[in-house]
Amino acid sequence: MEEEQQLIPMKLCSSGKEKPQADQLEFGRIFTDHMFLMDYTDDKGWHDPRIVPYEPLTVDPSAMVFHYGQSVFEGMKAYRTPDDEILLFRPQRNFKRMNHSNSRLCIPPIDERFALKAVKQLVGLEKDWIPEAEGTSLYIRPFIISTEPFLGVAPSRHYKFIIILSPVGAYYEEGIDPVKIAVENDYVRTVKGGTGEAKTGGNYAASLKAQEVADEGIAQVLWLDGVERKYIEEVGSMNVFFKIDGKVVTPALNGSILEGVTRNSVIELLKHWDVPVEERKISMEEVYQSHKAGTLEEAFGAGTAAVISPIGDLVWNHEHLEINSGKTGVTAKRLYDTLTGIQYGKIQDPFDWVEKVEEIRQSTLRASG
Incomplete structure (x- = not known):
């Protein structure tokens, strides 16, 4: 299929992890079956994008991120609507901000359109991980780390761009309470x-x-x-x-x-x-x-x-x-209700803030690698 040829290469899990119940969700403790990876070297630029099973990274002990802290990250969410559609909220602004952070940390810029494509494909693949209970969502964490094995104080020449996903409940136990x-x-x-x-x-x-x-x-x-x-x-x-x-x-x-x-x-x-x-x-x-x-x-x-x-x-x-x-307060409550209403597709979005994610069915794909 033409649509499948446009997909980022994927190596799929042979079997998935058990998904948590809504009352088991903590913020940032549980992670989905797959993650996105892409590498950077000076001679190739950003290359080898792929979606692989979620697993520990193999990184050299002298990787510069451990010693000089050259890293950036973003945070966004995917939301399940009452009609079982999946929405992202203003993801373009997140990747625009990521490139602003990259510039300050001397990290090569990413292609913002491609990064959004990677998020959509990964989230579409992991749609079943997006919880259905009210106030829950799938947290998306894109981040870049410097990986060159070198102890000199200078910008790294090697990086990894990674995206991981985590089903989450409320960040604060208080929720919307003060x-x-x-x-x-x-x-x-x-x-x-x-x-x-x-x-x-x-x-x-x-x-x-x-x-x-x-x-x-x-x-x-x-x-x-x-x-x-x-x-x-x-x-x-x-x-x-x-x-x-x-x-x-x-x-x-x-x-x-x-x-x-x-x-x-x-x-x-x-x-x-x-x-x-x-x-x-x-x-x-x-x-x-x-x-x-x-x-x-x-x-x-x-x-x-x-x-x-x-x-x-x-x-x-x-x-x-x-x-x-x-x-x-009245203003805080109105803002919360409006933002979450737009994010979950319950009310009209007059600003074109949300973007739809198409589901990718594993049954139509072959595991590779």
């Missing part, structure tokens, strides 16, 4: 001119200590700028928004904040609804004073993993700022 966030005053994640606007592993490694020493019950920490230590940047796994006196404010992109796909979607939705929204500097002192004045109406995070996560308690200098009586 979480407790602590403002981080001691540690710095990144600064302008660093790698904060790239999605690279080192940014997340730098954030772990603050999370580890946070009080029990703290879901995430809120980072302040690394120079003056007063302007809000982002939460560890999300961009952040505040609704103050009827207007929604989010920190402006400044070179140290990740440009979130969900962040952009929230801004576009708010503008579509004629809700005032600003991207600008916002200090923790401004948030504190608006709370004292009773004008801080809502706070919430936005990201692929959690979608929208209301903040019910913001801890700063050992003081608890309860927001909206610790309840989910």
Whole structure:
């Protein structure tokens, strides 16, 4: 068949793993039967794309990623609709951002259209892994690592581009219920001119200590700028928004904040609804004073993993700022319902954000290799 000739070469599992029940799902603990791989060398460029059984990688101990951290990654999801169709949400923006991260980390750019084709084929092959329960999805993790066996400090000349899949439930146990966030005053994640606007592993490694020493019950920490230590940047796994006196404010992109796909979607939705929204500097002192004045109406995070996560308690200098009586706000709920409604194909998508994935039936393919 002509359609099969266009497929990326595949080596299929002889037998698949047992798929988990919805109540067994944790975020990022379970992985599907297959993964995508592609290699890069200076003389060939990106080459040898293939889908193979999910298995450990064989990587040289001197591979540069282990020593100098040259890596990038993305996160997106596939959603099952009530009509059993599979949808992706704005995947082009993820691969555009991946190439932005690649540039900052001196990694050769990928062909964004081909990367999307690889995701669609892999997800189509693994369609049966996409859970059906409400609020569940298939998390997609594309990433690139430097693999040249060399201990010199220089950009690698060898890389692997890998895509793995994981069926997931809610990122936070609280789901859409408000979480407790602590403002981080001691540690710095990144600064302008660093790698904060790239999605690279080192940014997340730098954030772990603050999370580890946070009080029990703290879901995430809120980072302040690394120079003056007063302007809000982002939460560890999300961009952040505040609704103050009827207007929604989010920190402006400044070179140290990740440009979130969900962040952009929230801004576009708010503008579509004629809700005032600003991207600008916002200090923790401004948030504190608006709370004292009773004008801080809502706070919430936005990201692929959690979608929208209301903040019910913001801890700063050992003081608890309860927001909206610790309840989910109207704006956060409307955003969550709209985004998930579009993602799961339950409501109209006026922005052309979703893309359909066609199922690939293993029964029509021959295992090779």
